[in-house]
Amino acid sequence: xxxxxxxxxxxxxRGPLAGPVVAAACVLGAAAPAGLDDSKKLSAKRRAxxxxxxxxxxxxxxxxxxxxxxxxxxxxxxTMLAMTRAVAALVAELGAEPDMVLIxxxxxxxxxxxxxxxxxxxxxxxxxxxxCISAASILAKEHRDRVMRxxxxxxxxxxxxxxxxxxxxxxxxxxxxxxxxxxHRRSFAPVAQLPLL
Numbered sequence: 001x002x003x004x005x006x007x008x009x010x011x012x013x014r015g016p017l018a019g020p021v022v023a024a025a026c027v028l029g030a031a032a033p034a035g036l037d038d039s040k041k042l043s044a045k046r047r048a049x050x051x052x053x054x055x056x057x058x059x060x061x062x063x064x065x066x067x068x069x070x071x072x073x074x075x076x077x078x079t080m081l082a083m084t085r086a087v088a089a090l091v092a093e094l095g096a097e098p099d100m101v102l103i104x105x106x107x108x109x110x111x112x113x114x115x116x117x118x119x120x121x122x123x124x125x126x127x128x129x130x131x132c133i134s135a136a137s138i139l140a141k142e143h144r145d146r147v148m149r150x151x152x153x154x155x156x157x158x159x160x161x162x163x164x165x166x167x168x169x170x171x172x173x174x175x176x177x178x179x180x181x182x183x184h185r186r187s188f189a190p191v192a193q194l195p196l197l
Contacts, residue, residue, distance in 0.1 A: 002187065004099035004100060005027065005061035005094075005096055005097070005098045005099050005100075006027065006028055006099060006100050006101075006102060006132055007025050007026065007087060007090060007091075007098045007100075007101045007102070007118075007132065008025070008027075008028075008101075008102050008103075008121050008126075008130055008131070008132025008133035008134070008136045008138065009023060009024070009025050009026075009086060009101055009102065009103045009104070009133065009136050010023070010024060010039075010081050010103070010104040010126070010127050010136040010137040010140055011023040011024075011079050011082060011083060011088060011104075011132075011138075011140055012024075012137070012140035012143075012144040012145075013143040013144045013164075014075055014079055014184075015166060016148075016165030016166045016167070016176075017165055017166070017167050017171065017185055017188050017190055017191055018067070018148075018151070018158070018160065018165035018171075018181070018183045018184045019064045019147055019151060019160070019164070019165040019183055020064045020065060020067065020069060020070075020082075020144070020147060020184060021064065021065050021075065021078050021079050021082050021144075022062060022063070022064050022082060022140045022143050022144040022147070023062065023063045023064075023085070023086040023136075023140055024060060024061070024063075024082040024084035024135075024137070024138075024139035024140035024143070024150060025060065025062075025063070025083075025086040025087045025089070025090040025101075025136060025138040025170055026054065026059070026060040026071070026090075026132055026133075026135040026139060027058060027059045027060070027090070027094070027098075027132065028058050028131060028135060029058045029059065029130050029189070030195070031057040032053075032054065032057050032058055032131065032135065033050055033054060033147050035050065036050065036054075036131045036134035036135050036138070037127075037134050038125075038127040038128040038130055038134060039127065039134075039137040039138045039141040039142075040127075040137075040141075041125075041128065042138070043153040047115055047138055047141065047142060048075050048142065049183060050135075050138050051138050051139060051142040054073050054089065054138060054139060055139070056185045057107055058135060059093065059094060060090065060135070060136070060139055061086050061087075061088065061090035061093060062086055062089070062139065062140070062143055062166065063081075063082045063083060063085025063086030063087070063088070063089060063090035064082055064085065065078035065082040067081070067182070067183055067184070067185055067186075069081065070185050070187065071185055071186050071187040074187070075108075075185075075188075076112075076185075077112065077113070080107070080109040080113040080116075081109075081113050083113070083134070084101065084109050084113040084115050084116045086136075087101055087116075087118060088115060091118075097118065098118055098119075098160070099119070100118075100119050100120070100121060101118045101119065101120040101121075102120070102121055102123055102126060102130050102132060102133055102134050103120055103121070103122050103123065103126065103133070104122075104123060104124075104125075104126040104127045104135075104136075105122050105123075105124065105126070106122055106124060107122055108121065108122050108154040109166045110121035112139050122163045123137075126145060138145050144164070145164055148160045148161065148164045148165050149161045151183055153168050155181050155183065157174045157177070157178050158170075158171050158174045158175070158178075158181070159174065165183075167190055173192060175190065175191065175194060176194070177179065179194065180194060
């Protein structure tokens with residue numbers, strides 16, 4: 001795809017019980033960093049370093065869908081919405097339409113999110129194959145982790161600075177003891193079933 005405008009897209013936060021789902025869209029710059037990979041395969045230190053390099057050498061944007069949207073739409077639709085918002089923000093910043101959007105996973109937002117209008121291809125394991133998706137993976141994960149660390153300051157009992165909202169034993173124990181916060185996804189089983197415990 002040399003000479004074409006290609007955007008890579010990935011998300012972070014589909015599985016947690018709390019917090020938003022975040023998507024990132026990225027166009028690699030000529031000086032994009034080496035060593036881009038699936039964010040889950042990188043150490044926290046390496047991921048943070050690569051995030052700074054991507055931000056300074058590439059064009060990128062973020063999109064989120066909040067807890068209310070996740071509960072109203074379902075997590076899959078909310079993820080498609082976050083991806084659409086990320087690409088729309090990047091396209092607006094670039095002032096140009098992409099020739100192709102490469103998305104990590106099985107599905108694209110085409111026909112699944114209002115406002116999606118770009119040619120797209122889904123790639124299973126794309127965050128470890130396509131550097132532009134790897135960059136998006138890193139941006140999405142680092143941003144979402146910061147959101148959860150910030151939310152942890154107001155709700156320290158749930159351990160979000162450590163578990164990022166995932167359903168760890170610590171998080172589930174705090175849910176049972178303290179109940180749900182406004183940042184919990186009420187449609188997710190462990191939260192929805194709290195009244196039954």
